[in-house]
Amino acid sequence: IKKWGHREVNLPEVTQQDAVCPASIPSPGLSAQAGLQKIWGAIHCQVCPGAPAWPGLPWHEEMGLLLLVPLLLLPGSYGLPFYNGFYYSNSANDQNPGNGHGKDLLNGVKLVVETPEETLFTYQGASVILPCRYHYEPALGSPRRVRIKWWKLSENGAPEKDVLVAIGLRHRSFGDYQGRVHLRQEKEHDVSLEIQDLRLEDYGRYRCEVIDGLEDESGLVELELRGVVFPYQSPNGRYQLNFHEGQQVCAEQGAVVASFEQLFRAWEEGLDWCNAGWLQDATVQYPIMLPRQPCGGPGLAPGVRSYGPRHRRLHRYDVFCFATALKGRVYYLEHPEKLTLTEAREACQEDDATIAKVGQLFAAWKFHGLDRCDAGWLADGSVRYPVVHPHPNCGPPEPGVRSFGFPDPQSRLYGVYCYRQH
DSSP, X not given: OEEETTEEEOOOXXXXXXXXXXXXXXXXXXXXXXXXXXXXXXXXXXXXXXXXXXXTOOHHHHHHHHTHHHHHTSTTSTTOOEETTEEOOGXXXXXXXXXXXXXXXXXXXXXXXXXXXXXXXXXXXXXXXXXXXXXXXXXXXXXXXXXXXXXXXXXXXXXXXXEEEEETTEEEEOGGGTTTEEEXXXXXXXXXXXXXXXXXXXXXXXXXXXXXXXXXXXXXXXXXXXXXXXXXXXXTBSSOBOHHHHHHHHHHTTOEEOOHHHHHHHHHTTOOOOSOEEOTTSEEEEEESSOOGGGTOTTSOSEEEEEEEOOTTTOOBEEEEXXXXXXXXXXXXXOSSOBOHHHHHXXXXXXXXXXXXXXXXXXXXHHSOOOOOOOEEOTTSOEEEEESSOOTTSSSSSOEEEEOOOOOTTOOOBEEEEEEOO
């Protein structure tokens, strides 16, 4: 006697002969018969078109039984391993789910993933290894085949990015990472990720996930590029850029829009700037070391002032850009004459170089100690010069990159800074 709906009904005894049909129901790795065997043990049956209905039941109750098998075949059913949208056939781990795979992990064995707690720092164009290892507690006697997944976490509303997945010796990389990433796997349980030819967009947080059957653990690795934050103003003057234009001008100068964390770190290192600029999250902020009247008033403490989020298209400000350390070299070109902007570009080309971008000049000042009291043209048409050790007749008493703004391109009053890649 079984409870069915609100009535008690008699269910006949089912034998294997009662439910014979010509072909089994196909499924990805598990038949309906096998699935029912796993759940009901000794009951051997298949449900298929033409099989005898349960005698004495109304049609809607017969349908209830017929709907049971499709439900058993859904991804969440026992025996069909699905995880994070990926299907795992039994061969993925060379184990049979009914033969103890996953059972060991549920019987006191713990999967542990280890990643470094400290932030990794590197520079654009370099190669870097994001460490990740895993082990079992207590240790297992025989190796297990696991699935590895690396992905980059969402930053400021940007979507997550798949980086690499691997099962055994089979690897697959995605998107902009194709051809630039691979697993180290130099030692047992080492699944560290190597990224080559680092790009400005590569900095951020990466997750290393190790999947053993239906068990998984992961660790986080934070990657930062060594760089310098600099304010950038349109040639048309102060507060002329919407957010998208700010992104464009930073890219044109070999940089990206700075994040709040990068601006805050620059403020801690002494950046003081009284013009508000866009940041990567579309907020508008500015760093103040010396409070004063035009910059929020002398009564406020030093810090990073914020205007909060602004409309990306309608509102206009300056922008804070972030440039990383260089693989190449920025230098002041020794030339017998002063140059117009066009002549400056040509002079760098004749020296097997290109005219330097603003971001490259800032990076050379910050990381290579470029110190020159000669004003020179840059690629955007501005004129600047870098000072590491302030001295008389060379501007303010603080280190920095001095700017002459955007002079007439036809004026012959300046030299030029060139960039040559190693």
